[in-house]
Structures are given as C-alpha cells and as structure tokens.
Amino acid sequence: MKDNGKKKSDLFLIYPCNHRRWPLLPNSVLALMDPLMKAGFSPKIVDTAVEDYRSFDYREAICIGISALTDQSILQGIEVARYIKNRYPKIPIVWGGHHPTVLPEQTIRSPVADIVCRNEGELTFPELVERMADHQLIDDVPGITWKDCHGKVFHNPDRDLIEMDSVSLYPYHLLDLKKYPVIHERFPYQSSRGCPCRCRFCSFDVLKRWRAKSHSKMVDEIGWVMETFHPQDIEMADDNFFVSKKRVRDFCEGVVNKGLSFRWSANCRFDYFSEYEDDFIELLKESGCYLLCFGGESGSDRILDYLDKKLNRQQILESVGKAKRHHLQIQISFMCGFPDETQEDILATLSLLDEIRRIYPSVEINGFFIYTPYPGSALFDEVQKFGFRPQKSLEEWGRFDPNLDHSTRTTPWILKKERTFLETISAMVRFEFLLKKYQEMSNLQKRAWFFNSVFIVKLFDLFNLFFKTSYKVRWKRRWFNFPLEWKTWTFMRDRFLGRV
C-alpha cells in the first residue's frame, strides 16, 4: 500500500475477448502486475473470457487499463470502456498493447480513450498511474499519447525499450488458474522481444530492437515453471527465438547439464535452419525441442523477395530435408493474395507444398492464409494503392477479424474468381491440418468433443472421409472452382470452432 492511506491504490486491467473455449493466459496485462504492485498499487485483472466485467466494483479505481490487439478484442474493450464511462465518467481509460501502439492517434480520438500507452508498459504504466494517483500532470511521462479536456492530442516522446533480464516471470498465482488449463498444457514463455528482420507483411513497428533473456535466466525460470505447473510442453512465445544461435546453444547445454526434462517448441526461420550443423540440431532435440514453426510464406522466389523475407525456395527445401533426417517435427505456414502475386506464383507455392510432403510426409502445413494487411507493417501503406481502405476508427477496427475477414474489404485487388480459387485452397489446407490434429486425439478426447456419443464420432469420421476424397481429387487436378462443399466446410468451421 502507499504510505499515504488516503490515496487510491485500486486499478483494473482489462484483457478483452480472449478465447472463451480455450482461454489463453492474459500475458499482456499479467506483465504489468509486478511493476504496479512494486510501485504500491493493487491492480486486478479482468479477463472477459473467464469472468463478467460487470461483477467488479470500479468506483475507487485510479484508472482502467485496456489491452488490445488488432482484432475483435477492441470491440469488447470498447464495451467495457463504455460501461465504465457511463457509470464513472471521471475514471481515466488507458489503452495499451499492439493496436494502440501502432495507431495511437486514431485510438486516442475515440471517446472511450483518454490515454494511450505506447510499446512496453512495465515502466510507463506505473509512472503514469503514480502521477494520476497524486493528481499530477502527465505531460512529461515518456511513451504516452494523451488528450486534454479540449480534445487536443499530445504525443510524448518514446520511452527506451527495457532489457529482458529485468522482466521476471509473471505472477500467475494472481489468476484463478482453474480457468486456464493451458497452463498445464502449452505454457507460453517469452524469452525475447523484437526481431531484427523486416518482413514487409509483419507488424514490425511494434517489434523494434531484438532483446533477450540470458540463457541462465531462461533455464532457471523454465525449471521453476516445470516444477510448479508441470506443463506438457513449453511454447517459446517469441517472434524470433533463434536470433542468437549462441544463446540458444548455451540454453540447450544449460538444460542438458542441469538434467531438466521438458519438451519445447519455438518459431524459427528457414534461412537460419538451412545453415544449422547436425550437432546443433541434435543438441536442440536433446534439450527437448520437439517442434519448430516456420513461415514459408510462398513457393515463388519472386514473392519471397517482394515480401523481403530474405529467404528462397531452395532454403525451404533444404531445411525440410534436414528436419526429416533429424526426425524433428516442423510446422510451416504459407500466405497468398498479395497484390503482385500471379497465377504462376500460386502454382509455385502449391508445387512446393507437394515437394515438401514428398520429402517429409509428416510435416504439418499449418495453413495457406489469405494475406491480411496489418497496421504497422510496410505493406499496409503500399496496399492502399491497390484499393485497400483501412478502417478509420478504433470502433471500426473492432469489427476486423483477421481470421474470418477475408472480405473484399481487406484484399479488394483480388478478383472474384481468384478469390474463390484462393479461399478453396485455403480451406482445404486448413482442413488437412485440423484433421491431422483431430486424428492425433485419443478416442476419449474425440468423444468428449461430441457429447460422449460414439455415433456422432462415427458420423464425423464419415464427414471427414467425404472431404478427404474431395481434397484428393481437387488437389491432383488443381481444380478449385465451384467449391460448394468447401464453402460449407468453412461455414461450419467458423460457426462451430471459431478462430482455429
């Protein structure tokens, strides 16, 4: 508590629109808890996926913080903000996270935003809350955008990025952990932030300089996580885990030398992996690495260059061969629908998929996603020349769903016939991936999904058989028109599984 007993110390951190069925840990706001508590405040997390935001008493709050990505979390955030504004108009609403960071001006223009915290919140937010609790001016707090009572907007200078060794494990015990089974399944551990690459589709403005935790801190922290939560595996929640090969090598040796035993997965790049020596890959495996996820993006070198991916088709194939030799599971995702993409480019990607499956049949092709322009990415500005009109307000961005919104609005340059073609391939590739995941489930798990009915499981198997057959025939002939069955499948997937 603060030394002056009269000062308010309560504040709420809203994590809106998480997955209701499989709630993810609200890491964005969890990261702010320790710094706020160390500064003497009593923050509370409200995760709208697992609790009703209306059941909290906000009366005494210094402010409300809302976290947002560029997706429907914004709509839920706005709903909460309106609820607060209607009842307690004097409580300031602070928005933070990737979306407000890349579009601070537009966010602050919303009537339900008073302050935007740009980039990392660990230092900025406690300083800001301290000022508000003391009724002091905020005009020199670095890293915020704010507006005065006349609506005039001010962008304070950026704050320096923090070093990762100053970031401790989050205080998970503050959550009602029963509501987050993921903590015992795939535990997300962030060992670095940022990325030195500049792929043009990636929201890199928010990535900035790459910073990482030291290998010894990683080993200690993951050891603690394993002892405390016993997760099935650790998922490195980094954009680019492998920037420093030395750090990864030291980490793996640390794990092996300490005799720790756990499975882990991470994102990697094909240009890195194609250069890795056999002993390094074996060390990865020895330390528990069981899955690496790659962005293959395209089978056309021309498109890979256009995306500034610093990668070529040959490196993808070499890496796939290497992973197969080492029996290391890999997952690859692809994209399509760029303004400059031709039919030949698409066919090159399809033939790459065939080659990959031939080299390493158990590779997981995670998806063939239609490109989504994200604010903060280099392509975001360029695609406006091709008719893309970005959403104009925070509210409009809330109606933007990166997975479901393959509308003419996000990619207006794709002609109707081409769109059908791409949507069909996209649905088919995703079907294959999800089917694989479904087949990996135990009979018990399958039955639990289908109301414990063996009959429904059998019916679903028949349903899958039909789609598998359609897949085979269509893929072989590269015939993706009149896809009535795939439209039905997409409709049902979106309706019953939501964002998978």
Ligand code: B12
């Ligand atoms: C791990 C990860 C995932 C995981 C798990 C996410 C989870 N919740 O556990 C999975 C695989 C599920 C995933 C999925 C997706 N992801 Co993702 N993911 C990440 C990644 C690599 C790390 C996220 C993380 O754990 N961050 C750790 C926390 C502590 O950082 P943070 O959220 O940035 O929060 C800090 C600040 O932003 C700020 N802050 C945040 N909220 C608030 C609130 C207040 C009030 C304040 C003051 C400050 C503040 O303070 C925090 C501490 O510094 C990020 C990239 C990144 N570096 O963050 C991409 C990233 C968030 N994902 C991204 C995308 C696009 C997606 C998908 C849409 C992909 C897809 N097409 O399906 C989905 C949808 C996810 C969803 N709606 O939840 C984009 C988002 C771009 C954008 N503008 O919104 C990112 C930024 C990657 C990128 N560079 O493009 N993702």
Ligand code: SF4
């Ligand atoms: S796509 Fe991956 S490698 Fe490329 S800039 Fe984004 S995080 Fe870095």
